[in-house]
Amino acid sequence: MTMQFRKGDLGSIVVSAEAWMKRDGAAASARLRIDHLNMASRGAVIRLAKDTELPKPGWFCLRVATGREKAVEKVLEASDVESLVVMTNECKVVKRGRVCILPPRPVILGYVLVHCSPIAQAMVGLLHVKDVIDVVGGAIRPYRADMDSIIRFKKMAEEGKYDKSASKQHQFMLKERVRITEGPFASFPGTIVSIDDEKGYVSLEVDIFGRPTPVQLMLDQIEKI
Template sequence: MNMQHRRGQFELAMPIVIRKSCLAFTQEKSARDTEIRIDQLSMASRAVVSRIAADYDEMKPAWFCLRVLTGRESAVEKLLDDADVEVLVVRSGAYKVVRRGRVRIMPSRPVVAGYVLVRCLNLPAAMAGLAHVNDVLAIVGGASSPYRIHDDEVIRFKALADDGKYTHRVPVKVDYMVGEQVRVCDGPFASFDAIVTSIDMAEKFRVSVEVSIFGRSTPVELDIAQIEKM
């Protein structure tokens, strides 16, 4: 079956023919691209990390940070977990709030909105695979030199969440202002300086900041307990 489209603006008005072979080539190319992305992502898998780390002493896995669409953290987490990639989204516990005299249960949520942590080797193919995962916007620090997070900081961050540090039950007193310079005190961006860009204390106990990582400004939404005055 051929599809013909006549373009009146062409002087000779020659028909443009799209043949089955052209459509098949496009479909095959798309399939090949998908296979390449899957192969690249497999380079970040636990199996590959374990095999390479066992064979090469100098190759050590580390935690890296993916910036993802806010609200899609769980979807990215599941996709990576299904691909055998070690992934972590640290969440707060559910908590109660009172609004207009009614008690509402707020569900568990990511402590650092819009970010997912992965543990793998810093291999070009692995980073390319992670960068092409659906809903992933970027690798923090860039794919060529991604920002490494210390294992101890990830362990501490998860322990704080498990202990309920980010689970708020009553309003907390906060004395921060938009434009103020603060320091991130825990989580994947611990020890970085940041600028407060907005504060939402009424409902979510959240603060938005701009963190400078390797000279790049990175927007991050944090729990209010994750920042401190300088």
């Protein structure tokens, strides 16, 4: 089925009805995603917290594409969703006799923290944000991070604890079992997959609620078991 329009001598402009339907469907899908994301907004958190039959709001962890942490945080904040990417401070380091400026960088790569109510609509909205890969623990029963641990973690970052992790000496080895000491994954054990001595990051495979979860954080955040 097609619709035809004539415009002077330019001939016929043929528009497929299927194309119109796809356009309308895409618009409806976009509106649905926005509505769902609104369920994770600050206003929704306040409103839903009054319903005693719903789970309490809290901090949850989104796994995102590495390098896109701040971009995801920006999109969420534009939608009035409370989010957090804990960053190091800009600092000076000496490398090979030269003073270099290290720009701020995420303390945990590939994750954005979100404060919301863990209801299905909110999780669907968050999963539809560009560059979001998954919700830690799964969208049905997401892992709830300890609020006190997050507050303490943020404070330590602001005080500069992680600013020079790249220069930290360590004795960790590949495939070694370690424990995460700070941040939203504090107390979880993990296995070392790789170590980036130059940047001070360590990649772990962490078992969270029976699901293997990749976590890349700084060397200051783990200890030997």
